[in-house]
Amino acid sequence: MRRIAILAAGLIAALSPVAATGQSMTPMRGEVRSFTDAFAVRVFPGNPYNQRIRVEVHVYDQDFQPVAARITPSAFLLAGQASRPVLVVVPFDGANERKVRICTESIPFPSEQTQIRAQICGKFFGHRRF
Template structure:
């Protein structure tokens, strides 16, 4: 029993001392109405790290199949602690309703030894009226 108590104390002292950080995307979800044959989203990506990172915005359907969309700009460079906006325009393609996921994905720099790609996605539902 004493060993288990010691492990709990050690975890509390060392395991919880660091704070977890991750890139962000806001808003993460939303519903909107459009009167045209496309809809637009304004999203912001955040970089919580002290170093710069390059990110790419991609649009997928509900099953993560790529969707034809206009993303401006599709690739951004985020400074340490920085935040940047992007405009996403998605056509309805004849449908009255469209569910999409917009993801921001980090792109590792070629000279880095770590090649980890992170991805965070928001879910959006758009309805066409008129």
């Protein structure tokens, strides 16, 4: 029974998400023409580690203020050496063009005095066509 408990604890430790930080994202530049009230960008966050990490995708304007964009998915676990598509739909909010930063962020190591959060930001330019 004790062995099972130890094995279960070991498995939980092995399978729990590793809070390492590291990111990549492609593409990092883009220009989109849209005929609707929003434009869409598909980015591919990547995990350069061999273990899975938690990734969050955020959208900011040029002043790094959050933009109410639709991000699918906005937070997820990413397997080691893997990447996955994330669809970002950015509203023009009445403007004819909009510049945004789409940023892939990671969760820092816990229990350290000075943590480093890695953030990869791509710059995207949406044009509205009528």
